[in-house]
Amino acid sequence: MAEVKIVEVGLRDGLQNEPAMLSAELKRELISRLAEAGVKHLEVTSFVHPKWIPQLSDADLVASNLPDLPVTYRALVPNRQGLERALKTGVDEYAVFMSASDTHNRKNINKSMKETLPVLKEVVDLAHQEGKRIRGYVSTVFGCPYEGEVPVKTVAWLCEHLLQMGVYEISLGDTIGVAAPQEVKQKLNELLTVLPASRLAGHFHDTRGTGLANAYVCLEAGVHTLDTSFGGLGGCPYAPGAAGNLATEDLVYMLERSGVKTGIDLNRLCETSLYVQKHLNKPLPSKFLKSYAAERKKQKEGQ
Structure with a gap:
């Protein structure tokens, strides 16, 4: 298997779905811990x-005090106003977002898909003028909580528009965690007839326990960038109590066990997730993290 790029989204996509409010100081500490883990x-x-x-109302404070580390820092920006705020900080690059279903897009952004594209183009153009790269997120690729099935042709049309306006990569989101491996394979096969695999990423939620399998299907299809969240931080607003994003620990374990070097220290990563658990007052859903914590407890009891 070729090299895999892991994009850690827990501090944004994970924390925005958590009821607890973490301080900017704690977030800075978590950034340092994650970087030290690789x-x-x-x-x-x-x-x-x-x-x-x-939960992210401290965006300006967090992004203006980023540790000077060998890390690419990214922030989500919804429009020109958000970008202008972000440009005053130390963030390296930005991301824009929209849905592949009109109803979800209107609920999320208060605009139709066609109305959203010019807004995003303005952001991309201004970011490029400032020498910044822009990533794109497309939500509800594998299902919408309002419209159900989302046609592949709609996803392809949207991705083509985003690539034409200048985003360097598009993250395909299973926003509500409904996708199953065979479905992911079929949709990717269709998308890859018109889109290059090198410009795509997979963003899976583990709401129904299929996140890791779906990620593996992505890798087999040639999509080698995957979004994950440490500890499996986050959740789905449409499925209360369900697991959130695919856990970074689970993906790293699978890759390393398969002979793919990630450069990430699993022990340090798990210690970071256990640390944030204390501040969230809840266990995180990562399966590898649970096994790590159990082994750690056993070792301590044996001392």
């Missing part, structure tokens, strides 16, 4: 209006 691509916050995501 994480190279970190999405640290989102410059949306604070009233929409209060």
Whole structure:
């Protein structure tokens, strides 16, 4: 298997779905811990209006005080106003987002898909003028909580528009965690007839326990960039109590066990996740993390 790029999104996509509010100081400490564990691509916050995501209302403070580490820092920006805020910080690159279903897009952004594209183009153009790269997120690729099945042709049309406007990579999101491996394989096969695998990434939620299998299907199809969240941080607003993003620990374990070097120290990563568990007052869903914690407890009891 070729080299795999892991994009850690727990500090943004994970924390925005957690009811607990972590301090900017703690987030900075988590950034340092993740970097020390070997994480190279970190999405640290989102410059949306604070009233929409209060958990990330400290975006300006967090992004203005990033540790000087060999890490690519990214932040989500919804529009020109968000980008202008982000440009005043130390973030290296940005990401724009929209859905592949009109209903979800209107619920999320208050615009249709066609109305959203010019807004994103303005962001991309301005970012490029400032010498910054832009990534794209497409949500509800494998299913919408309002419309159900999302046609592959719609996803392809949207991705082509995003690539034409200048995003360097598109993350395909299983927003509500409904995808199964065979479905992922079929949709990717169709998408890859018109889109290059090198410009795509997989973003899976483990809501129904298929996240890791879906990620493996992505790798087999030639899509070698995957988004994950340390500890499996996060959740799905449409499935209360369900597991959130695919856990970084689970993916790293599978890859390393398969002979793929990730450069990530699993022990350090797990210690970081156990550390944040204490501040969230809840166990995180990563399966590898649970086994690590059990073994750690057993060793301590044997001392």
